[in-house]
Amino acid sequence: MSIEQCVIIDLPVIHDPRGNLTFIESNRHIPFGIERVYYLYDVPGGAERGGHAHKKLQQFIIAMSGSFDIIIDDGFNKRRIHLNRSYYGLYLCPMIWREIDNFSSGSVCMVLASASYDESDYFRNYDEFLKAVQDSQ
Numbered sequence: 001m002s003i004e005q006c007v008i009i010d011l012p013v014i015h016d017p018r019g020n021l022t023f024i025e026s027n028r029h030i031p032f033g034i035e036r037v038y039y040l041y042d043v044p045g046g047a048e049r050g051g052h053a054h055k056k057l058q059q060f061i062i063a064m065s066g067s068f069d070i071i072i073d074d075g076f077n078k079r080r081i082h083l084n085r086s087y088y089g090l091y092l093c094p095m096i097w098r099e100i101d102n103f104s105s106g107s108v109c110m111v112l113a114s115a116s117y118d119e120s121d122y123f124r125n126y127d128e129f130l131k132a133v134q135d136s137q
């Protein structure tokens with residue numbers, strides 16, 4: 001898996017003077033079925049989230065409000081991506097180490113996930129993640 005596979009996906013926008021509307025359908029706008037939704041909010045200034053990778057989980061991350069940065073790392077290359085709109089998001093394939101920081105005040109980070117919560121799907125130790133990446137080459 002490579003950070004090149006982690007792409008920004010633009011979502012449909014129904015423009016309306018009463019307020020815009022965006023929608024997301026499983027396997028149509030994003031390349032997986034949505035099994036779980038969670039969100040980060042009330043993040044204190046300077047806090048960092050993430051700091052892990054997933055073995056199989058696919059995710060799609062949207063800045064529903066405000067902004068933040070996601071640093072993605074496939075064990076070889078790293079990239080920092082700024083998210084600040086609710087009409088696009090970042091697709092994360094499995095085996096990508098991610099950190100999320102630079103949260104603006106009042107920001108909401110919504111994550112659509114391909115599976116239910118499963119602690120055994122996590123790499124929470126960076127060296128173990130790197131070893132797994134190297135072993136898979």
Ligand code: TYD
Nearest residue numbers: 036037038040048049050051052116117118
């Ligand atoms: P974690 O995934 O480490 O959060 P982040 O990536 O934002 O730093 O999860 C933090 C805690 O929340 C951890 O104890 C597991 C729990 N959790 C659930 O119970 N269900 C979930 O769907 C998620 C994402 C986390």
